[in-house]
Amino acid sequence: MNYDLILLVIMMLAALMTVLSTRLLIAAIGLALTSVMITILMFKLKSPLAGVFELSICAGLITVIFISTISFVKPLTDKEIDERTKQRIKKYLALPILLILIGIILIFIIKPTTLQIPLAIQETNVRKILWDLRQVDLLGQVIILLVGVFGIVVLFRDVQKETNKK
Amino acid sequence: MISLFILVPLTSVILLNLFKGSLINKIACWFGMLLTLVQIYLIVFPVTCFWDNLSNPLGNYFILNLSADTLSKVMLLMIGIVTFISLMIGQYTYHEETQKFNFANLIILALSGMNGIVLVTDIFSLYVFIEVVAVASFILICLYKDKAGFESAFKYIILSIAATVFMLLSIVLLFLISGDTTFTAINIASKNPTYGFILVVAIGLFTCGAFTKGGLVPFHSWLPDAHSSAPTSISILLSGIVIKVSGLYPLIRLLTMTGGGNESIKNILLIVGTVSILVGALAALGQNDIKRMLAFSSVSQMGYIVLSLGTGTMLGLVGAVFHMFNHSVFKSQLFANSAAVEKQTGTRDMNKLGGIAQKMPFTGTTSIIGMLSICGIPPLAGFWSKLIIVIALWQTAHYGYAFVAVIASVITLAYFLSLQRRVFFGKIASGLENIKEAKAGLIIPVVILAAVTILVGIFFPFIMEKLIMPVGDILK
Amino acid sequence: MINILILLPFIAGLFILAMPKKARGITGFVVLLVTLINLFITIKLFRTTAMVSFPWAGFGIDFALRLDHFSSFIILAVAGFGFLISLYAVTSMKGTEIYNQFFAYLLVSLTLANGAVLADNLVVMLFFWEGLLVTLFAMITIGNKQAYKTAVKAVVLVGISDLCMMVGIGLTAHLAGTLSMSGIKLGLQSSGGVAYILLMIGAISKAGSMPFHSWIPDAAVDANLPFMAILPAALEKLLGIYFLARISLEMFSLTPDSWISTLLMIVGGITILFAVMMALIQKDYKRLLSYHAISQVGYMVLGIGTAVPAGIIGGLFHMINHAMYKSTLFLTGGSVERQAGTTDLRKLGGLGAKMPITFACFIVAAAAISGVPPFNGFFSKELVYDGALERGWIFYAMAVAGSFFTAASFLKLGHSAYLGKINDGHKNVKEAPITMLIPMIIIASLCILFGLYNSLPLHNLIQPILGEHRLEGHHFSGFPENMMLVIVTVVVLIAAYLNHIFGVKKSGSGLGAVDHIHHAPVLSGIYDKAEKRFFDPYNIGLGIVNIFVVILFKIDRIIDWIVDNFTVKVTYVFTNTIRKIHTGDAALYLSWSLGGMILIVLYIIVR
Numbered sequence A: 001m002n003y004d005l006i007l008l009v010i011m012m013l014a015a016l017m018t019v020l021s022t023r024l025l026i027a028a029i030g031l032a033l034t035s036v037m038i039t040i041l042m043f044k045l046k047s048p049l050a051g052v053f054e055l056s057i058c059a060g061l062i063t064v065i066f067i068s069t070i071s072f073v074k075p076l077t078d079k080e081i082d083e084r085t086k087q088r089i090k091k092y093l094a095l096p097i098l099l100i101l102i103g104i105i106l107i108f109i110i111k112p113t114t115l116q117i118p119l120a121i122q123e124t125n126v127r128k129i130l131w132d133l134r135q136v137d138l139l140g141q142v143i144i145l146l147v148g149v150f151g152i153v154v155l156f157r158d159v160q161k162e163t164n165k166k
Numbered sequence B: 001m002i003s004l005f006i007l008v009p010l011t012s013v014i015l016l017n018l019f020k021g022s023l024i025n026k027i028a029c030w031f032g033m034l035l036t037l038v039q040i041y042l043i044v045f046p047v048t049c050f051w052d053n054l055s056n057p058l059g060n061y062f063i064l065n066l067s068a069d070t071l072s073k074v075m076l077l078m079i080g081i082v083t084f085i086s087l088m089i090g091q092y093t094y095h096e097e098t099q100k101f102n103f104a105n106l107i108i109l110a111l112s113g114m115n116g117i118v119l120v121t122d123i124f125s126l127y128v129f130i131e132v133v134a135v136a137s138f139i140l141i142c143l144y145k146d147k148a149g150f151e152s153a154f155k156y157i158i159l160s161i162a163a164t165v166f167m168l169l170s171i172v173l174l175f176l177i178s179g180d181t182t183f184t185a186i187n188i189a190s191k192n193p194t195y196g197f198i199l200v201v202a203i204g205l206f207t208c209g210a211f212t213k214g215g216l217v218p219f220h221s222w223l224p225d226a227h228s229s230a231p232t233s234i235s236i237l238l239s240g241i242v243i244k245v246s247g248l249y250p251l252i253r254l255l256t257m258t259g260g261g262n263e264s265i266k267n268i269l270l271i272v273g274t275v276s277i278l279v280g281a282l283a284a285l286g287q288n289d290i291k292r293m294l295a296f297s298s299v300s301q302m303g304y305i306v307l308s309l310g311t312g313t314m315l316g317l318v319g320a321v322f323h324m325f326n327h328s329v330f331k332s333q334l335f336a337n338s339a340a341v342e343k344q345t346g347t348r349d350m351n352k353l354g355g356i357a358q359k360m361p362f363t364g365t366t367s368i369i370g371m372l373s374i375c376g377i378p379p380l381a382g383f384w385s386k387l388i389i390v391i392a393l394w395q396t397a398h399y400g401y402a403f404v405a406v407i408a409s410v411i412t413l414a415y416f417l418s419l420q421r422r423v424f425f426g427k428i429a430s431g432l433e434n435i436k437e438a439k440a441g442l443i444i445p446v447v448i449l450a451a452v453t454i455l456v457g458i459f460f461p462f463i464m465e466k467l468i469m470p471v472g473d474i475l476k
Numbered sequence C: 001m002i003n004i005l006i007l008l009p010f011i012a013g014l015f016i017l018a019m020p021k022k023a024r025g026i027t028g029f030v031v032l033l034v035t036l037i038n039l040f041i042t043i044k045l046f047r048t049t050a051m052v053s054f055p056w057a058g059f060g061i062d063f064a065l066r067l068d069h070f071s072s073f074i075i076l077a078v079a080g081f082g083f084l085i086s087l088y089a090v091t092s093m094k095g096t097e098i099y100n101q102f103f104a105y106l107l108v109s110l111t112l113a114n115g116a117v118l119a120d121n122l123v124v125m126l127f128f129w130e131g132l133l134v135t136l137f138a139m140i141t142i143g144n145k146q147a148y149k150t151a152v153k154a155v156v157l158v159g160i161s162d163l164c165m166m167v168g169i170g171l172t173a174h175l176a177g178t179l180s181m182s183g184i185k186l187g188l189q190s191s192g193g194v195a196y197i198l199l200m201i202g203a204i205s206k207a208g209s210m211p212f213h214s215w216i217p218d219a220a221v222d223a224n225l226p227f228m229a230i231l232p233a234a235l236e237k238l239l240g241i242y243f244l245a246r247i248s249l250e251m252f253s254l255t256p257d258s259w260i261s262t263l264l265m266i267v268g269g270i271t272i273l274f275a276v277m278m279a280l281i282q283k284d285y286k287r288l289l290s291y292h293a294i295s296q297v298g299y300m301v302l303g304i305g306t307a308v309p310a311g312i313i314g315g316l317f318h319m320i321n322h323a324m325y326k327s328t329l330f331l332t333g334g335s336v337e338r339q340a341g342t343t344d345l346r347k348l349g350g351l352g353a354k355m356p357i358t359f360a361c362f363i364v365a366a367a368a369i370s371g372v373p374p375f376n377g378f379f380s381k382e383l384v385y386d387g388a389l390e391r392g393w394i395f396y397a398m399a400v401a402g403s404f405f406t407a408a409s410f411l412k413l414g415h416s417a418y419l420g421k422i423n424d425g426h427k428n429v430k431e432a433p434i435t436m437l438i439p440m441i442i443i444a445s446l447c448i449l450f451g452l453y454n455s456l457p458l459h460n461l462i463q464p465i466l467g468e469h470r471l472e473g474h475h476f477s478g479f480p481e482n483m484m485l486v487i488v489t490v491v492v493l494i495a496a497y498l499n500h501i502f503g504v505k506k507s508g509s510g511l512g513a514v515d516h517i518h519h520a521p522v523l524s525g526i527y528d529k530a531e532k533r534f535f536d537p538y539n540i541g542l543g544i545v546n547i548f549v550v551i552l553f554k555i556d557r558i559i560d561w562i563v564d565n566f567t568v569k570v571t572y573v574f575t576n577t578i579r580k581i582h583t584g585d586a587a588l589y590l591s592w593s594l595g596g597m598i599l600i601v602l603y604i605i606v607r
Helices: A003-020 A024-044 A047-071 A077-109 A126-133 A135-165 B004-019 B021-042 B071-095 B097-119 B124-143 B146-178 B181-192 B195-216 B223-228 B234-257 B265-284 B288-310 B314-345 B359-376 B382-397 B399-425 B439-459 B460-475 C002-018 C022-043 C069-092 C099-118 C120-139 C147-176 C190-207 C215-222 C223-250 C258-279 C286-306 C309-340 C355-369 C376-391 C393-418 C432-450 C455-466 C483-507 C511-518 C521-531 C537-581 C586-606
Strands: C050-055 C063-069
Touching: A003 B265, A003 C002, A003 C223, A024 A047, A024 A135, A024 C286, A047 C432, A077 B314, A077 C511, A077 C586, A126 B146, A126 C069, A126 C521, A135 B071, A135 B097, A135 B124, A135 C099, B004 B021, B004 B097, B004 B124, B004 B223, B004 B382, B021 B071, B021 B359, B071 B234, B071 B314, B071 B439, B071 B460, B071 C190, B097 B234, B097 B265, B097 C022, B124 B146, B124 B234, B124 C063, B146 B181, B146 B223, B146 C586, B181 B195, B181 B234, B195 B234, B195 B265, B195 B288, B195 C069, B195 C586, B223 B234, B223 B288, B234 B288, B234 B314, B265 B288, B265 B399, B265 C586, B288 B314, B288 B382, B288 B399, B314 B359, B314 B439, B314 B460, B359 B399, B359 B439, B359 C120, B382 B399, B382 B460, C002 C022, C002 C099, C022 C223, C050 C393, C069 C099, C069 C223, C069 C258, C069 C309, C069 C393, C069 C432, C099 C120, C099 C393, C147 C190, C147 C215, C190 C223, C190 C258, C190 C286, C215 C223, C215 C286, C223 C309, C258 C376, C286 C376, C286 C393, C309 C355, C309 C376, C309 C432, C309 C455, C355 C376, C355 C393, C355 C432, C376 C483, C432 C455, C455 C483, C483 C511, C511 C521
Parallel strands: none
Antiparallel strands: C050 C063
16 A cells, blocks of 8 residues: 555645635645645655654644735635636646646656665754755855845835825 | 855845945945945956965854856856946936835845855755745846736746746756765766666756746746846846856756766757747847847847757857856846936837937947847957857757857847837937936946947957856866 | 057047047147157167067967068158148148047057058958058048048958958968968969969059059048048058068069069059059149059059169168158148148149248159159169169160159149249138148158168168168169169159240140140040049949849849848748737746646657
């Protein structure tokens, strides 16, 4: 019984639900479900710390932020939902074709390879990896954080001023 | 000391934000220009105490594996030049001070990210810094917060995510076969013949990601919208350096790491390059908006660079890098010209413009120089790089591709001539009789860039030996 | 040091070009300063040797400059003329629109001339030589609104000869195996001879000899005067004959018994005669002078073509002498033009009393060009006669006949412009300003100096060019050895004077002094046709070209349709399709990307 494959299929379905649904709340829950599936997979692949990060941040924090933001938003009326669905149906026609093609490609890649994949770095000490081996990435993360801060300032600050004026 | 390229912009942003005040807002742009000038200076005049010093200001706590070989130095020079021009144009086109301040900060952070891209020795760090630049670009594109800006930023985000997915897939495969993500480990692993097929697939996927970031057909679709709806100083940054440093530079690095790519990869590069050249040029012919035409022109020129890489020879690599350098110079100049035109006339629609050259002589003249360079007219710089590309193609017996490259120059000439004629020559359009030449702040960068184009063209043999041919050393 | 000679005038020229029209003062100052510096450097470098070389464009094309005696002498002469003519032009062109442009082009020409003289590599020299075409065109075009056609004619004619020279250079390089000029030593057999002839065509056409000469008289009328004084009169002669000397003396070895030497002498002789006959009948001051410029080149070519020491020395001496007195003559013409407002000889007259200094300089220069002792022209012509006589009496006869007509036409010119009745409109004409007079006076005095004290130039400038071994122990300075030649010259001069008196009596004015020659039976027909440009090779060429033009026009219509209509429509079909498929829909764009990726991966798998 290949549990991994089942988990992957559930994850794909959750992701599809996120993308296809017309109600934002369902989408946010779908996102959380996808993250949970990934977490389980990570635990199975023997990287517990990565799983913990994934669960707490993606499935936890981000879902909380999304749902709290969604609660500010007015839901669509049923009429709008129908119109939206009709518009988008055409785009989904490509989806099954794409999936089949990707499947074919994967079969071609996975089958002929008899390579011996060497095991990845055996370090399980996250602190050591993060601090000793990946310092440049940390620098990059700091820069991205600052960029993100500025992004929020640029995008949202004036909006705040406008709402204040009102 | 190379790490200062990343650390100094970062700390300067932190410092700029610690002290509040309108004075800080005013000097932010100038401060950024100072940083870029220092960067250019360090490349052009090799300061040995800077380059040879392998120590790190952060001491033993923080070891950064950075290295700067000849290709990185050329890229650093390009980054410095384009960012300087972008900041200068930005200084004189934004009206609100907070906007200018945010713009300057984001540019300096992007500068830090771009420097990081060209200095790292590890493919995963490369990805991290590509993301830095991408996120900075998203915000910058919608700086004006208008509808077009948001729409273009959205498209860019979506396609950038696609690119990221491709690149990550590829990095994962490479990580699996080499056990480590550094360039040297990948190089060693690529020599192992058992991994042949997976390696090619990994390179192919990374190439798709690089194509998307670099704006090659059919992954280019975000480019016309993003480059035309963004504020012009951002367009300069995007078209002049971001597409190269986050798209083509990783591609070059990967190809040289893994030994130049095998036949199928080279064929992909050749085909995609040719298609990009043609589609970009043909699409540019029918445009009415100056910046959209310039954006499609960027697509076309990126095609030239990829075509040159597809030859797989050292001359091809040299030609590609030289063309990257030339393109960043003249594309920045053309966009800066469009900034001047837009500021003075208030419109970018070519149907409404006409005969501006009489009122704006500097803009008109430098526009001609930029146009001649991009079409490959001797003795300007563009001619030499296109010549090297065509020679490289000829030497590897790709006669058909060489022919297409030359024919596409004709189409390039056609759409640029139509741009010149519709915007600068002819009778002055109604309503535009009273425009004056743009202020000095918008003219000086254009004149500098035009001078660089001319000088690089005239002193080409000298530059070829000193600056460009050493790039070929990275193949050894 | 020599690099400054090339860089400085070039940069200064560009700087002036960028100057706004109002900054005349700065332009004038910069020009004078730069030409003066140029002169100082060349004086300092005189008689030294130096070599500079660095790789330039691969394939053995090095940027090599060589300074030896000959080239240092020529650049000194070029610098000297550059400075003096600039001094003249700063005043004479004051108030004209083209002030800045003229000086910019002048400085750039100076650069190119310096570079061409100093170059030691054939390709580098060609680069500078061809560059002179551009400034030639520019300087003629800015003369007046209709000067464009003349400029095109000049460029076409000089361009064709330059093309011959290019082929010649290619052939020479192929034969010698190197592009470095100091390393080439070839013989004149078969292909060497062909290469020599091609190079020779380029050199003598630059100097202005027939048959590529017809642009010079037109330029004399259309272009402005300082240009005429420096370019066709001085610079081009110096460059052309310099290159001719280089190829005859160093790169190939021209010997008296080769047919090429005879060819050169024939070309020289014909040029002398035909040009001076045309000069005789001109009614415009400047046109007359320009025909003489062409004719005198004939003497130089004849001299070098004799391939005997006396002739070569004579030809080279004549080169520098001619540059001096021809530019003086043009400068006097410029003075007259500026003060009296016209150069039409029918309208001029009696200016000698009003403009005494100009008249004096004119007399000196005219006497020098006619070969009157003891001016410099006499001595160089005697040397040329000596050499020509050694090779054959017919060449001597052609040269002497040329002298006769030269003297006759200058008597006519001087009489009609400076003597006789003064025109009504010119009663208030004053002498030209002092800054315009100084260059004239300096050069005219040099003419006298070089004549009286002719061992100075001969020993220091000319003879070292040939080298001791070739001189075969002759002395060339001092009074000419062969008294018979001197006697013939004096007889010819007296005959010309008598002819002039006869002509004046017959026609009643100075201008008509040569009318009896003009209207002589056979000659009048030829003259009429020549004035209608019947013999002008350019016009003949144009006529032939015209036939082709009509045929090609018809073919062109068809090609036009293919290129203009058909291709454009096809291209726009593609363009519009591409425009339409860029719908702006983000999902569509994403699917393109994914589609592309799938195609690429499939391609990799299949291969």
